[in-house]
Amino acid sequence: xxxxxxxxxxxxxxxxxxxxxxxxxxxxxxxxxxxxxxxxxxxxxxxxxxxxxxxxxxxxxxxxxxxxxxxxxxxxxxxxxxxxxxxxxxxxxxxxxxxxxxxxxxxxxxxxxxxxxxxxxxxxxxxxxxxxxxxxxxxxxxxxxxxxxxxxxxxxxxxxxxxxxxxxxxxxxxxxxxxxxxxxxxxxxxxxxxxxxxxxxxxxxxxxxxxxxxxxxxxxxxxxxxxxxxxxxxxxxxxxxxxxxxxxxxxxxxxx
Amino acid sequence: xxxxxxxxxxxxxxxxxxxxxxxxxxxxxxxxxxxxxxxxxxxxxxxxxxxxxxxxxxxxxxxxxxxxxxxxxxxxxxxxxxxxxxxxxxxxxxxxxxxxxxxxxxxxxxxxxxxxxxxxxxxxxxxxxxxxxxxxxxxxxxxxxxxxxxxxxxxxxxxxxxxxxxxxxxxxxxxxxxxxxxxxxxxxxxxxxxxxxxxxxxxxxxxxxxxxxxxxxxxxxxxxxxxxxxxxxxxxxxxxxxxxxxxxxxxxxxxxxxxxxxxxxxxxxxxxxxxxxxxxxxxxxxxxxxxxxxxxxxxxxxxxxxxxxxxxxxxx
Ligand SMILES: Nc1ncnc2c1ncn2[C@@H]1O[C@H](COP(=O)(O)OP(=O)(O)OP(=O)(O)O)[C@@H](O)[C@H]1O
Ligand SMILES: [Mg+2]
Numbered sequence: 402x403x404x405x406x407x408x409x410x411x412x413x414x415x416x417x418x419x420x421x422x423x424x425x426x427x428x429x430x431x432x433x434x435x436x437x438x439x440x441x442x443x444x445x446x447x448x449x450x451x452x453x454x455x456x457x458x459x460x461x462x463x464x465x466x467x468x469x470x471x472x473x474x475x476x477x478x479x480x481x482x483x484x485x486x487x488x489x490x491x492x493x494x495x496x497x498x499x500x501x502x503x504x505x506x507x508x509x510x511x512x513x514x515x516x517x518x519x520x521x522x523x524x525x526x527x528x529x530x531x532x533x534x535x536x537x538x539x540x541x542x543x544x545x546x547x548x549x550x551x552x553x554x555x556x557x558x559x560x561x562x563x564x565x566x567x568x569x570x571x572x573x574x575x576x577x578x579x580x581x582x583x584x585x586x587x588x589x590x591x592x593x594x595x596x597x598x599x600x601x602x603x604x605x606x607x608x609x610x611x612x613x614x615x616x617x618x619x620x621x622x623x624x625x626x627x628x629x630x631x632x633x634x635x636x637x638x639x640x641x642x643x644x645x646x647x648x649x650x651x652x653x654x655x656x657x
Numbered sequence: 658x659x660x661x662x663x664x665x666x667x668x669x670x671x672x673x674x675x676x677x678x679x680x681x682x683x684x685x686x687x688x689x690x691x692x693x694x695x696x697x698x699x700x701x702x703x704x705x706x707x708x709x710x711x712x713x714x715x716x717x718x719x720x721x722x723x724x725x726x727x728x729x730x731x732x733x734x735x736x737x738x739x740x741x742x743x744x745x746x747x748x749x750x751x752x753x754x755x756x757x758x759x760x761x762x763x764x765x766x767x768x769x770x771x772x773x774x775x776x777x778x779x780x781x782x783x784x785x786x787x788x789x790x791x792x793x794x795x796x797x798x799x800x801x802x803x804x805x806x807x808x809x810x811x812x813x814x815x816x817x818x819x820x821x822x823x824x825x826x827x828x829x830x831x832x833x834x835x836x837x838x839x840x841x842x843x844x845x846x847x848x849x850x851x852x853x854x855x856x857x858x859x860x861x862x863x864x865x866x867x868x869x870x871x872x873x874x875x876x877x878x879x880x881x882x883x884x885x886x887x888x889x890x891x892x893x894x895x896x897x898x899x900x901x902x903x904x905x906x907x908x909x910x911x912x913x914x915x916x917x918x919x920x921x922x923x924x925x926x927x928x929x930x931x932x933x934x935x936x937x938x939x940x941x942x943x944x945x946x947x948x949x950x951x952x953x954x955x956x957x958x959x960x961x962x963x964x965x966x967x968x969x970x971x972x973x
Pocket of ligand 2: 441443444485562
């Protein structure tokens, strides 16, 4: 297995967010991760990427135990993550933000680093803003910058934490295409997203998390039929059979 | 760089090098203070502005640098100028020794920790007879050197420290380390997630700042010919460095240049007012932090961005 979590536990002080979770992901898989707010999805990504240290249990990448390796070290091993709340380097330009990843994450130098940073900006549509200060970006642009920075580290495992929220349908489709292309180039993808539909249209596997535990795991269509999952997502757009997200009728304009 | 810019810099450098033939001893001694304090403020600003490391006890490196030079030169009868590299190495080693305990401390604890380190070191020196205890050490090896040569030699050393430290910091900021530093300053968690080794970056910065400060301290005390624990391990050094950095603009390469000019201008004009002078300095620093947190440099660059040192990376 490419990524293996063995009975991982994580608590913040007294509140146990992940009581004990095991998960195995094969190389090149495209896994969607869903679950209610506070289920521990982002915490899980933290534990995988090394931003958080698990209280117990094991994290293995390509067979090697990486539990004791710090975030930078895991990035060098090919794990890249986006932050749900974007964490750009506000004092740097958009280009410099991506350059940090290319230089230290992908360990590239000079022109190679520049090229990798440019490519990541190009793929995420940020190239026209390359020389703008990162603190001038809107929230959506910052989310794209998260993605660009993750891509620029040339990862083998890409952890995406709600990168599609707030996008228009056309943008979601563009994003899906980009992630699928990255996945097809051999990158293993774990993607947390509340837009279940978008996720289901591309993921080969869906993992449902609730209270830090996996309540369903398997083919997306089958997982969504599990009663417990339907319960959680009751009233959401699960029953809709469309492949791509549809514009919601009676949009937010009505409120204005 | 434009050739007119290079020409202007060469002319300025020429005038500075020729100062011993132009100006008197008093001017030279003042300029030694200016250049050494500039280097110290540059180092403090490097730590705080680029590494997010607030070192309240940075003066410990001044004492270590000065004592290294005085001890080696006086005990072994060696030329003090030749001991300057040794002062750099010893200060850097001292900083390396204490890097690991210091960097276990976070935020405010680190700031206070550096100050405690400075105090402990001062007290240790104060109780070391081989370092002259409270009376300190003279620089007896200066005896045989003519007054002109001594003053000029110290001045040139200070000039080299000022220009050299700017050059070294400029070179560092333009390179990989600079990019790592900026990312760490802005967001440590994101920097680590992007593959930046945060601790190593900070330790390198700490060593560079220590080396610059130690060298500047050594030259500053060559100027006074006597080093004592209370003066060289004095918080006043760091206070002045902080004032200069805050006034000029923390986290900019240009800030300390402006800050040091303002600092000495104020001192030459108002130092006769005694303690009032310090109160005014403090008020100016506080006002700067409140009204223009980016310092004087941010006021100058508010309308149009300036990058005279060319350290930003632009995509063309
Ligand atoms: N740094 C922290 N300190 C304390 N509690 C935290 C911290 N981070 C998260 N939590 C708590 O842990 C629980 C899980 O949080 P987490 O962010 O992992 O959930 P999530 O599944 O990503 O939720 P969402 O869908 O809202 O992003 C929540 O109850 C949250 O309040
Ligand atoms: Mg989350």
